[in-house]
Amino acid sequence: MAYVSTSPAHVGGNAVSRFFHGFFDLMVRIAENDPRFKKLSVLAAMTDEDLAKRGLRRDQIAREVLGGTYYV
Structure with missing residues (x-):
């Protein structure tokens, strides 16, 4: 069984680690x-x-969506 938490993980430590945590959180958003x-x-x-019905297979989703942007 898997559990999903929507509350952010506690970020302790120094200012540098808080900065990078905030930066990567921003990038994910x-x-x-x-x-x-x-x-x-x-x-x-x-x-x-x-x-x-759309003419796709599951393994073709990434190429369909990201094909022109990334090398997939």
């Missing part, structure tokens, strides 16, 4: 708000039958 990430999430949540 930026990535999650990217329309490509949202499209990837929507397609990944679809069933294989729904993907087949």
Whole structure:
């Protein structure tokens, strides 16, 4: 069984570690708000039958969404 927590982990330590934690948290938020990430999430949540109706297989999702941006 897996557990998911939505509360942020406690960040103790010095100012440098707090800075980097905040920086990487910001980078994750930026990535999650990217329309490509949202499209990837929507397609990944679809069933294989729904993907087949769109002419896709599960292993083609990343190439479909990120194909023009990244080498996939």
